[in-house]
Amino acid sequence: MRPLVVEAKEPELLHQARPLSSIAPFPTSRKLLESSRTIFNYVVCDNEFELAFARFLDQAPDVAAFAKLPETFGFYIAYTDTRSNLRHYYPDFIVRQPDGTHWVVETKGREDIDVARKDEAARAWCQRATELTEVQWKYLKVMQTEFERMQPDDFEDLLANSPGLFD
Secondary structure, three states, X not given: OHHHHOXXXXXXXXXXXXXXXXXXXXXXXXXXXXXXXXXXXXXXXXXXXXXXXXXXHHHOOOOOEEEEOOHHHOOOEEEEOOOOOEEEEOOOEEEEOOOOOEEEEEEEOOOOOOHHHHHHHHHHHHHHHHHXXXXXXXEEEEXXXXXXXXXXXXHHHHHHOOOOOEO
16 A cells, blocks of 8 residues: 555755744743854753753854754654654754754653654755755754763764764
């Protein structure tokens, strides 16, 4: 049945980038971090771990810019869950290093059954985005327990101490 309902397509760039600055202001009651290293004046976080991670990115000398992606922006990566349903995965952060490398970053406190599928889809998205835009895109999953244990000083320190969690 799958070949009848799934059409294989080659990835293509449909339109040029939509800037994060195109998001209209929105009210929120979530946790906030004031920041000068992101397009917004505040970083809106869903939990304490995201807030701590945003604070880390704001202070890391090897992070040129970052953004906590608000769901209202509409950036998602399609993936297939364990029951073969098409789902949308909304990554937490985008980080740009001074060399121009962009990172899709997911912060995780706990993992459910579909996290591996989201990771796989994010890695594939980064590979395709790199091919289509000629901008280096990579994926990083940051586990809360590891982040709290290592307390990195900068982004490279985070990468060096996150074996197997990035591509």
